[in-house]
Amino acid sequence: MDLSIIIVSWNVAALLADCLDSIARGPVALAGPDGTPHGDGALLVEVIVVDSASQDGTVETVRERYPWARLMPQADNVGFTRGNNLGLAAARGRCVMLLNPDTIVHDGALNRLVAYLDGNPAVGIAGPRVLNTDGTVQSTRRRFPTPLTALFESTWLQGYAPRRLLQRFYVTDQPDDGTFDVDWVQGCALIARREVYEQIGGLDTGYVMFSEELDWCRRAKDAGWRVAYVGDAVITHHGGKSTEQVQAQKHIYFQQSKLRYFRTYHGRAFAFALRAFLLLSYVVQLAQEGIKALLGSKRPMRRARIATYAQVIRALARTAQPAPGDNTT
Numbered sequence: 001m002d003l004s005i006i007i008v009s010w011n012v013a014a015l016l017a018d019c020l021d022s023i024a025r026g027p028v029a030l031a032g033p034d035g036t037p038h039g040d041g042a043l044l045v046e047v048i049v050v051d052s053a054s055q056d057g058t059v060e061t062v063r064e065r066y067p068w069a070r071l072m073p074q075a076d077n078v079g080f081t082r083g084n085n086l087g088l089a090a091a092r093g094r095c096v097m098l099l100n101p102d103t104i105v106h107d108g109a110l111n112r113l114v115a116y117l118d119g120n121p122a123v124g125i126a127g128p129r130v131l132n133t134d135g136t137v138q139s140t141r142r143r144f145p146t147p148l149t150a151l152f153e154s155t156w157l158q159g160y161a162p163r164r165l166l167q168r169f170y171v172t173d174q175p176d177d178g179t180f181d182v183d184w185v186q187g188c189a190l191i192a193r194r195e196v197y198e199q200i201g202g203l204d205t206g207y208v209m210f211s212e213e214l215d216w217c218r219r220a221k222d223a224g225w226r227v228a229y230v231g232d233a234v235i236t237h238h239g240g241k242s243t244e245q246v247q248a249q250k251h252i253y254f255q256q257s258k259l260r261y262f263r264t265y266h267g268r269a270f271a272f273a274l275r276a277f278l279l280l281s282y283v284v285q286l287a288q289e290g291i292k293a294l295l296g297s298k299r300p301m302r303r304a305r306i307a308t309y310a311q312v313i314r315a316l317a318r319t320a321q322p323a324p325g326d327n328t329t
Helices: 013-025 058-065 080-090 109-119 147-152 163-169 194-200 212-222 247-266 268-294 299-318
Strands: 003-009 028-031 043-052 070-074 095-099 103-105 123-131 179-182 189-193 226-237
Touching: 003 013, 003 080, 003 109, 013 028, 013 043, 013 058, 013 103, 043 058, 043 080, 043 109, 058 070, 070 080, 080 212, 095 109, 095 194, 109 123, 109 189, 109 226, 123 194, 123 212, 147 163, 147 247, 147 268, 189 194, 194 212, 212 226, 212 247, 247 268, 247 299, 268 299
Parallel strands: 003 043, 003 095, 028 043, 043 070, 123 226
Antiparallel strands: 095 189, 103 226, 123 189, 179 226
16 A cells, blocks of 8 residues: 545535545545555555544545545544544555645645655655645745744734744745755645654644644654655645634634643743733733724624633633643554
């Protein structure tokens, strides 16, 4: 088996179907659950769908329309990291790929990614060029965040960040269609050697979602592997279709994951200070929305934001500082 593609799905049946159709259209041979290949492509691929208790007919759709997919339905919503770890444990390929269900794989992208790993034995993880729905480039390549990056990136201060700080973080000094080393690539579409998984283990389940791929790539680089961006392998990512269903939780998981990463790699003291900063920033945003609501500006939207920020503040106030390192099951 050349490649195992792991897709964790939650209530996005139509998008998942489009994703599976795009995989099947590629120049690949699809391996059924018993390993029997379907198609005459040179690349033998298995697709593992881990469904997190969807209520939109996902399981029935996969069973009826995609019998070649290995379906792993779960009784509960296991989350992104746990779901991917279940798929990784079941994978049979010499390469493994984490792929979001709201993606479209362009022709030849899978073949190109596997060929790149085959031709570059020091590279352990790689990511493709990712497009938005409208065809513009989605930023998915990164350098490791610094403590200063944490204070600006994805906070209300981002617009005030030094330009060079974010340019470095987002790797804007390299062409979108180029191929080059990076520190990490985003997990909407990420391919790795089986040897990497066997050496460093699966994703850290202390990250429910967000930053889990950052941590995985960091562990791979610490183990001596390179990470690369492959610009001539292209995938479209519609983006955030599962997390749109839970806006408050999206904010909570994002910030908790940021805290976990900086606790692990930059120490408890900085993580404590970062949590205080994040709490203050959400308090400020809540106050701003409250004032705007009192002045009559878009009150339904303001009330929704106030409710979201209040949930985030409560969650961050309760966030513990867990010991990092062993949550990879």
